[in-house]
Amino acid sequence: MYAIAAVKVKMSLSYKSSYLIVLFLNLVTITMYFFFSKLNPDLEIFGISASYFEFVFIGLALQFIVGTSLATVNGSIYNEIVSGTWSSLLLHFNFAEYAIGTTLAGTFLASFSIFISLGISYAFFGFSLSVSGIQIPLICLLFLLILLSHMTISMIFAAFTIYYQKNSGIVPLLYQLTKTFSGIVFPIALLSGFPTVVARSLPLTYGLEALHNVILSENIQWEIIQRNSLVLAGFIISLGILSFIFVSKSIKHSKKHNKVDWY
Amino acid sequence: MNFRQTPSNVTQQFMHENDSISFYSGLKSVFLRNLKILWQYKFTIIVGFVNTLIAASLFYYISLLVPQNTITQDGYVASSVSFIFAGAMIVDISTKILMKSMNSFTSEMRQGTFETLSCSPFGLKRYFLSEISFEVVYGLIISIMNYIPVFLIFPLFVGLKISWSSLLTLLLLLICILIFFFSLSLLVANFTILVKRGREISMVVxxxxHLLSGSLFPLDLFPQWLRVIAYFSPMTIAVRACRLCLFGDGIITSDIVWIAIVALLLGSVLIIFLFNFTYKKIYNRIREKGTVHEF
Structure with a gap:
């Protein structure tokens, strides 16, 4: 797992321009919402006692990480197939190790975006966010749950990629849905009807709701945090099991139909 | 057609476009070829509809957060939904055209078909023109189609009254924006063949x-220094002029509108000049570096 993570970090760093461009775009997004926040959107009516920029910063920071963990496992397997390294990888393949290793590498690199955005926001946008000792473990726990739940979704799509030997293009669509309906740039209380159903089907909605509660509320509502953590754990367990079943079936199918040239 | 064998003849053929088919026939072939390729990716077209709908939802819900749901700029008061949507849609459609052009070049390079196309007697420059013409036309048509469900679902421009003169001015502005993005795509494509990173270049642009045009907010919110920088992008004043036509009865004689038209046209001429100026230099450079491997 460590070796996979190290290799993936090295590979990503060899594409410095791509990495820097993603970083640049993340900063552009933060800046854009900073200026939008100057229109003074009122979040009090949604029961959120924070400024719009504080609210949106947490969401955007998570969006950078979630995008990476959603795309990484599936994208890495697709790249292995395209570049012809997939068949040799299968000799030593352990799906769990591969998934965790690639996700860790992606998250490690994506987290720089957050720290740089945070630094810029502190320095130029007058943004300040203070967290207490009790909040830190809660934030870490929720962060881990959010990361794992999106990793398992990526694992399911990786199974389809192995089966069909091509990328479906559904992951970017899911990312778009997550960006829009998880409450990143507006509270989900604004939604009604079918969009609420979409929002409640996305794991980030629960993670973000709990994180907003931990970071922005004056009094932590333990009930919300417990409930949302359990929902996230449910996502991880159910999607994780499903992904392992799908991946093993996909690999069997590939071997049976001679789609992996070593077999 | 007589294909010559020696590298110098091929170069000469490329530079002077000897024995080539006419530009019209080449353009038609590029259009037909691209349409056939796109037809293979029907799923992508459906995903385009859904993506546009999701992005529109994002802008719609964000605009509901604006206090009193109104935004003031250039002496008019507009509904925040219409204001944000007008800006975001114009920027989205025009930048999609740029992205599509760059993605097509990057994809040709990845698939290894770019060398063949660049070495054909039709000529790289005329191939550039044909490919980008296709992407502009296709990008425009597909974007308009993608936005039809959005207009049916969201009350974006409800109660909006626009005079005929403002509507015609708006159409003229949109044509100028298309010309500007056509020329910008040409220039960016030029650099794409040099650095081979079309997607990344277009993402930065x-x-x-998106940031400088003020698609989500009025430009008054920028500090003075950023406002000055923003106006270096002709799209900033173009978006402002389009909004003026839509919400503030702007016509061609309004200062913001005619300045926008002149800026877009001048910008296009300057960019085409830069394209012509850098084209041969970049082409010679890639030949020297051997990145078009047939040379």
């Missing part, structure tokens, strides 16, 4: 245009 698109990111900057």
């Amino acid at each position: 698109v990111g900057l245009i």
Whole structure:
């Protein structure tokens, strides 16, 4: 797992321009919402006692990480197939190790975006966010749950990629849905009807709701945090099991139909 | 057609476009070829509809957060939904055209078909023109189609009254924006063949245009120094002029509108000049570096 993570970090760093461009775009997004926040959107009516920029910063920071963990496992397997390294990888393949290793590498690199955005926001946008000792473990726990739940979704799509030997293009669509309906740039209380159903089907909605509660509320509502953590754990367990079943079936199918040239 | 064998003859053929088919026939072939390729990716077209709908939802819900749901700019008061949507849609459609052009070049390079196309007697320059013409036309048509469900679902421009003169001015502005993005795509494509990173270049350009054009907010919110920088992008004043036509009865004689038209046209001429100026230099450079491997 460590070796996979190290290799993936090295590979990503060899594409410095791509990495820097993603970083640049993340900063552009933060800046854009900073200026939008100057229109003074009122979040009090949604029961959120924070400024719009504080609210949106947490969401955007998570969006950078979630995008990476959603795309990484599936994208890495697709790249292995395209570049012809997939068949040799299968000799030593352990799906769990591969998934965790690639996700860790992606998250490690994506987290720089957050720290740089945070630094810029502190320095130029007058943004300040203070967290207490009790909040830190809660934030870490929720962060881990959010990361794992999106990793398992990526694992399911990786199974389809192995089966069909091509990328479906559904992951970017899911990312778009997550960006829009998880409450990143507006509270989900604004939604009604079918969009609420979409929002409640996305794991980030629960993670973000709990994180907003931990970071922005004056009094932590333990009930919300417990409930949302359990929902996230449910996502991880159910999607994780499903992904392992799908991946093993996909690999069997590939071997049976001679789609992996070593077999 | 007589294909010559020696590298110098091929170069000469490329530079002077000897024995080539006419530009019209080449353009038609590029259009037909691209349409056949796109037809293979029907799923992508459906995903385009859904993506546009999701992005529109994002802008719609964000605009509901604006206090009193109104935004003031250039002496008019507009509903925040219409204001944000007008800006975001114009920027989105025009930048999609740029992205599509760059993605097509990057994809040709990845698939290894770019060398063949660049070495054909039709000529790289005329291939550039044909490919980007296709992407502009296709990008425009597909974007308009993608936005039809959005207009049916969201009350974006409900109660909006626009005079005929403002509507005609708006159409003229949109044509100028298309010309500007056509020329910008040509220039960016030129650099794409040099650095081989079309997607990345276009992402940077698109990111900057989105931020500086004020698609989500009035430009008054920028500090003075950033406002000055923003006006270096002709899209900033173009978006402002389009909004003026839609919400403030702007016509061609309004200062913001005619300045926008002149800026877009001048910008296009300057960019085409830069394209012509850098084209041969970049082409010679890639030949020297051997990145078009047939030379």
